[in-house]
Amino acid sequence: MEEIALQQKAEILIESLQYIKKFHRKIVVIKYGGHAMVDEEAKKTIIQDIALLKYVGMFPVIVHGGGPAINELLLLKGIQSEFYQGLRITDQASMEVVEMALTGQIAPQITADLNAFDVKAVSISGKDAQMMQADYLDEKLGLVGNITHIQPDYLLNLLADDYVPVVSPIAFGPNGQSLNINSDEAAWQIAKALNASKLILVTDVDGVMADQHEPSTLIPQVDVARIDELIEAGIIRGGMIPKLLACTQAVQGGVERCHIINGTIQHALIFELFTEQGIGTMVKQSL
Numbered sequence: 001m002e003e004i005a006l007q008q009k010a011e012i013l014i015e016s017l018q019y020i021k022k023f024h025r026k027i028v029v030i031k032y033g034g035h036a037m038v039d040e041e042a043k044k045t046i047i048q049d050i051a052l053l054k055y056v057g058m059f060p061v062i063v064h065g066g067g068p069a070i071n072e073l074l075l076l077k078g079i080q081s082e083f084y085q086g087l088r089i090t091d092q093a094s095m096e097v098v099e100m101a102l103t104g105q106i107a108p109q110i111t112a113d114l115n116a117f118d119v120k121a122v123s124i125s126g127k128d129a130q131m132m133q134a135d136y137l138d139e140k141l142g143l144v145g146n147i148t149h150i151q152p153d154y155l156l157n158l159l160a161d162d163y164v165p166v167v168s169p170i171a172f173g174p175n176g177q178s179l180n181i182n183s184d185e186a187a188w189q190i191a192k193a194l195n196a197s198k199l200i201l202v203t204d205v206d207g208v209m210a211d212q213h214e215p216s217t218l219i220p221q222v223d224v225a226r227i228d229e230l231i232e233a234g235i236i237r238g239g240m241i242p243k244l245l246a247c248t249q250a251v252q253g254g255v256e257r258c259h260i261i262n263g264t265i266q267h268a269l270i271f272e273l274f275t276e277q278g279i280g281t282m283v284k285q286s287l
């Protein structure tokens with residue numbers, strides 16, 4: 001019995017060998033969405049998975065979100081918040097709260113959790129070293145940014161020194177003004193600038209579904225050429241639109257594959273990266 005269990009363990013490790021080899025020394029950008037951070041058990045396994053990716057020789061880069069935590073802090077401070085097409089209308093008072101939640105709470109927590117696994121993680125704001133530069137997107141949205149340039153040197157130096165960067169989606173705007181960036185947007189821009197092999201968007205739904213409320217209708221692969229059609233048909237709505245647009249930009253910008261996965265499934269990242277069938281929805285470019 002004991003021997004069979006050991007044999008199975010060895011087989012599992014050998015099955016993952018081809019993937020470990022494929023992604024060795026490759027950059028994988030992981031967008032860790034706010035909704036996937038709500039479940040404590042799943043949160044623990046995401047951190048373990050990232051630590052494992054690092055220890056088998058990949059270069060994970062984390063871009064985190066935190067919509068629910070920002071909402072909670074705004075509520076506590078009595079500040080009303082509204083969204084326009086998935087983007088938070090951000091005035092100066094809200095911006096302070098957004099920055100406090102993202103760079104003051106969420107990034108240091110993810111970093112500390114990773115460091116507890118002896119991974120050298122560091123939290124950085126997109127503003128640091130002017131890494132993520134942006135302009136105002138639309139005056140109706142206030143302090144929301146439109147990324148104009150990613151300066152990747154700082155991130156590349158961190159990776160070369162074996163650090164795992166945990167990036168908050170705050171950009172350096174005109175005169176150093178902090179600008180609020182949707183984290184899906186920050187993630188694809190960073191993935192493209194780093195020439196990443198993969199972009200993985202971790203959310204709290206299984207992927208793109210033909211019927212959004214029916215997990216059995218999961219679409220395992222979407223070609224970028226079909227995305228507009230799926231949006232026009234009303235199959236992809238709400239928060240899924242920026243995700244698929246981010247995937248489109250990433251794969252058109254040279255990132256080989258983009259995946260949307262459910263981070264509330266324990267060890268979702270390992271399923272995606274180290275198994276033949278993967279998990280969630282893969283977005284790829286037509287051949």
Ligand SMILES: Nc1ncnc2c1ncn2[C@@H]1O[C@H](COP(=O)(O)OP(=O)(O)O)[C@@H](O)[C@H]1O
Nearest residue numbers: 033034035203207208209212235236237239240
């Ligand atoms: N076709 C679809 N398949 C799956 N989810 C969809 C679809 N269309 C719209 N959605 C919505 O997109 C949401 C995911 O986006 P969002 O809530 O912004 O995630 P996150 O906070 O992780 O960035 C889902 O919870 C779901 O309500």
Ligand SMILES: CC(=O)N[C@@H](CCC(=O)OP(=O)(O)O)C(=O)O
Nearest residue numbers: 034065066067087088181182183
């Ligand atoms: C401009 C804009 O909307 N910024 C987002 C940034 C956080 C985010 O994107 O978090 P999720 O990934 O959890 O949604 C916001 O203020 O909520």
